[in-house]
Amino acid sequence: MAKSDPAGTTRGRRAGTRSARPGGKTPVTGDLVQLLTPDGDRIDQVTWHDGTEYRVDFTDEEYRSLYRDLVLVRKLDAEATALQRQGELGIWASLLGQEAAQVGSGRALRTQDMAFPTYREHGVLYCRGIDPIMPLGLFRGVDLGGWDPNEFKFNMYTIVIGAQTLHATGYAMGVNMDGKTGTDDGEAVIAYFGDGASAQGDVNEAFIWASVFNAPMVFFCQNNQYAISEPLERQTRIPLYQRAAGFGFPGVRVDGNDVLATYAVTRAALDNARHGQGPTLIEAYTYRMGAHTTTDDPTRYRIASEVEAWQAKDPIARVRTFLTKQGIADDAFLAEVDEQAKQEALRLRERVLEMPDPEPLTLFDNVFPNGSPEIDAQRELTARYMDSFEGSAL
Amino acid sequence: MATETLTLGKALNRGLRRALEQDPKVIIMGEDVGKLGGVFRITDSLQKDFGENRVIDTPLAESGIIGTAVGLSIRGYRPICEIQFDGFVYPAYDQIVSQVAKMHYRSQGKVKVPIVIRIPFGGGIGAVEHHSESPEAYFAHTAGLKVVACATPQDAYTMIQQAVASDDPIVFFEPKRRYHEKGLVDLDAPLDDAYPLHAARVVRPGRDATLLAYGPMVRTALEAAAAAEEDGRDLEVIDLRTLSPLDLGAVYESVKRTGRCVVVHEAPGNLGLGSEIAARITEECFYSLEAPVLRVTGFDTPYPAARLEEDYLPNLDRVLDGVDRTFGW
Numbered sequence: 144m145a146k147s148d149p150a151g152t153t154r155g156r157r158a159g160t161r162s163a164r165p166g167g168k169t170p171v172t173g174d175l176v177q178l179l180t181p182d183g184d185r186i187d188q189v190t191w192h193d194g195t196e197y198r199v200d201f202t203d204e205e206y207r208s209l210y211r212d213l214v215l216v217r218k219l220d221a222e223a224t225a226l227q228r229q230g231e232l233g234i235w236a237s238l239l240g241q242e243a244a245q246v247g248s249g250r251a252l253r254t255q256d257m258a259f260p261t262y263r264e265h266g267v268l269y270c271r272g273i274d275p276i277m278p279l280g281l282f283r284g285v286d287l288g289g290w291d292p293n294e295f296k297f298n299m300y301t302i303v304i305g306a307q308t309l310h311a312t313g314y315a316m317g318v319n320m321d322g323k324t325g326t327d328d329g330e331a332v333i334a335y336f337g338d339g340a341s342a343q344g345d346v347n348e349a350f351i352w353a354s355v356f357n358a359p360m361v362f363f364c365q366n367n368q369y370a371i372s373e374p375l376e377r378q379t380r381i382p383l384y385q386r387a388a389g390f391g392f393p394g395v396r397v398d399g400n401d402v403l404a405t406y407a408v409t410r411a412a413l414d415n416a417r418h419g420q421g422p423t424l425i426e427a428y429t430y431r432m433g434a435h436t437t438t439d440d441p442t443r444y445r446i447a448s449e450v451e452a453w454q455a456k457d458p459i460a461r462v463r464t465f466l467t468k469q470g471i472a473d474d475a476f477l478a479e480v481d482e483q484a485k486q487e488a489l490r491l492r493e494r495v496l497e498m499p500d501p502e503p504l505t506l507f508d509n510v511f512p513n514g515s516p517e518i519d520a521q522r523e524l525t526a527r528y529m530d531s532f533e534g535s536a537l
Numbered sequence: 538m539a540t541e542t543l544t545l546g547k548a549l550n551r552g553l554r555r556a557l558e559q560d561p562k563v564i565i566m567g568e569d570v571g572k573l574g575g576v577f578r579i580t581d582s583l584q585k586d587f588g589e590n591r592v593i594d595t596p597l598a599e600s601g602i603i604g605t606a607v608g609l610s611i612r613g614y615r616p617i618c619e620i621q622f623d624g625f626v627y628p629a630y631d632q633i634v635s636q637v638a639k640m641h642y643r644s645q646g647k648v649k650v651p652i653v654i655r656i657p658f659g660g661g662i663g664a665v666e667h668h669s670e671s672p673e674a675y676f677a678h679t680a681g682l683k684v685v686a687c688a689t690p691q692d693a694y695t696m697i698q699q700a701v702a703s704d705d706p707i708v709f710f711e712p713k714r715r716y717h718e719k720g721l722v723d724l725d726a727p728l729d730d731a732y733p734l735h736a737a738r739v740v741r742p743g744r745d746a747t748l749l750a751y752g753p754m755v756r757t758a759l760e761a762a763a764a765a766e767e768d769g770r771d772l773e774v775i776d777l778r779t780l781s782p783l784d785l786g787a788v789y790e791s792v793k794r795t796g797r798c799v800v801v802h803e804a805p806g807n808l809g810l811g812s813e814i815a816a817r818i819t820e821e822c823f824y825s826l827e828a829p830v831l832r833v834t835g836f837d838t839p840y841p842a843a844r845l846e847e848d849y850l851p852n853l854d855r856v857l858d859g860v861d862r863t864f865g866w
Contacts, residue, residue, distance in 0.1 A: 259608075286645065287639075287642070287643040287644075287645075288643055288644060288645075289645070291644075291647045292611065292644065292647065292648055293611075293647070293648070298611065299640075299643055299644055299648070301636075303631060303635050303636070306604060306631065306632060306635065306636055308604075309600065309601055309603075309604025309605050309607070309608065309632065310604060310605075310607045310608035310611065310636070311608055312604075312605050312608060313604065313605030313606060313607060313608025313609040313610075313611075313612070314608035314609065314611055314612045315608070316605060316608070316609060317608065317609045317612030317613065317614055318612070320564075320590050320614070321612075344598075344600060344628075345600055345601075345604055345631075345632075348596070348598045348600055348601035348604070349601070349604070349605075351596050351598070351601070352595075352596060352598075352601050352605055355596060508645070508646070509641055509642050509644075509645055509646040510641070510642055510680060510681055511641065511681070511683065511705045512641055512646070512649050512651075512703075512704035512705055513703055513704055513705050515683075515782045516782055516784075517781075517782040517783070518782075
């Protein structure tokens with residue numbers, strides 16, 4: 144995957160960039176920032192309610208690369224779902240439908256930025272350069288998360304809803320304390336969470352902390368409309384992005400199925416944060432096309448027509464239409480991407496099947512950095528117990 | 538050698554000061570820890586001397602204190618979090634048991650969260666509700682946390698520095714009713730030579746029975762031992778100091794000699810530290826025991842109104858009663 148840096152985003156809060164481009168402003172429609180319509184038409188530039196202007200200027204190669212990531216991420220996710228169905232994973236949390244929100248925001252991160260995911264950010268993980276096998280280890284149950292958060296600047300998955308927003312905010316306070324904001328190569332931190340998490344105390348505390356400490360934070364809420372079975376209306380009476388105002392920082396809603404707009408909005412918010420201008424809440428308006436996890440049955444709580452309506456807003460189809468219409472990609476390219484995705488999915492499958500179960504006694508490893516005599520004693524007793532079966536017929 | 542007479546609270550303050558001096562990554566965060574110096578003044582003057590980036594007055598939200606400390610420690614800082622009172626730790630409980638305790642294990646050792654969570658605990662100060670609790674068993678029950686309790690000014694000074702220097706997450710219980718009690722503190726002794734953090738200590742040798750205590754009850758146990766002497770009973774008193782992991786080597790040795798043991802704590806008896814200790818002593822010292830291991834603890838009620846706390850808390854007489862019972866077996 145490519146980690147390109149094509150942003151042509153401008154943002155009102157950065158001094159001197161508020162002026163309109165020749166040709167005038169395009170005010171936001173539908174109460175969200177959109178730069179690529181579901182029909183695959185480009186919108187050149189959008190002005191959000193607060194006057195901030197969003198645009199992207201990607202090269203043809205960058206457009207193709209974005210498309211490649213979207214397709215790969217979806218294919219790998221589908222393979223993981225299939226692996227769960229075949230009993231190879233204990234459970235899987237599919238990102239189906241949220242590819243643009245994740246690839247758009249994930250690619251907006253600069254190398255030095257730090258991300259704190261939930262358990263569904265496989266697309267962001269991919270954009271961070273982490274081997275896509277890693278989350279499958281977690282869901283297969285051979286480990287609790289295998290990658291090095293510091294190496295990839297992508298923390299471990301967090302399953303307790305909203306807890307990671309505080310971790311991200313603390314990390315961002317540390318960025319401030321290290322003097323790593325205020326310049327172009329400053330650091331920013333992004334916390335992923337969902338519409339359900341927006342009701343959690345931890346998330347609201349994180350908003351307060353980030354606000355009063357002016358932390359270089361981007362709160363990236365993927366509003367996929369459901370917290371397992373509970374619809375958005377059970378979490379909020381106002382659009383989620385509007386919550387930010389009460390905490391004292393800007394909020395913006397973006398079409399989360401539009402990878403271009405998501406990129407533009409996230410990049411601008413990250414750049415504001417790195418320049419010392421504090422947090423932003425982004426509500427990426429999207430839809431969870433699949434189940435909450437493979438144990439869920441969404442037909443119990445939502446109707447088919449709703450899903451079909453969102454199918455028409457598919458995040459990948461619109462990019463494909465745009466690329467084709469603009470002559471940026473031809474059938475050969477699209478076929479090549481599909482083939483690559485197929486091969487990578489196949490490789491993922493092979494590697495999952497080969498994943499060995501961990502050695503039993505490793506369950507005692509890493510409880511404490513400095514170790515513990517109690518854990519050591521339990522390990523030794525367990526080892527002796529296991530050895531007692533040595534040579535016995537099973 | 539600089540030895541001073543300090544209160545336990547002041548000794549903690551001096552220990553924290555030394556920790557801040559020795560490592561620029563050490564920070565203190567909590568409610569009112571800055572200008573005010575904490576409601577017990579344990580962080581007195583530290584913000585003035587180390588600045589607002591090192592001693593941070595946080596918003597009033599305990600989960601936020603611990604949750605942001607997790608992020609700061611991932612960033613390389615070594616946060617010391619003050620929870621204002623024992624009964625206020627519960628909003629942070631999820632962050633402590635689900636995040637702090639598990640981060641190193643989940644990451645297969647790649648992420649360390651060297652956080653110290655200071656909690657003034659226990660009763661006896663006539664406070665309103667939620668200000669006198671003993672929640673140590675909740676944390677001792679959680680894998681991935683280490684739990685200690687100091688009982689003397691010297692230990693307060695040393696143990697807080699050892700806790701900060703440790704890469705393990707540590708819940709550090711401070712006996713709030715002993716904050717004003719004084720003792721001699723050696724301020725210059727190198728940390729490396731100090732008595733280990735996770736070790737119990739015999740604080741009074743004796744032959745006839747073993748009294749186990751920690752935190753505020755250590756002094757009560759010592760007073761009971763002094764009183765028992767008048768009855769001709771020679772009690773050994775052990776300050777457990779580390780509640781998780783427990784250090785029971787010296788305890789087993791003692792109980793095998795005395796054959797009798799009484800565990801004392803303020804926390805409710807049901808599934809308290811005393812239960813675990815009694816079980817382990819039974820496993821290790823069964824043939825040496827002259828009587829079952831007995832417990833003298835708080836009752837299995839919510840912490841009562843202040844005018845009843847003297848009836849709730851183990852005191853000299855109740856400890857002596859426990860000793861009598863073990864001899865009456």
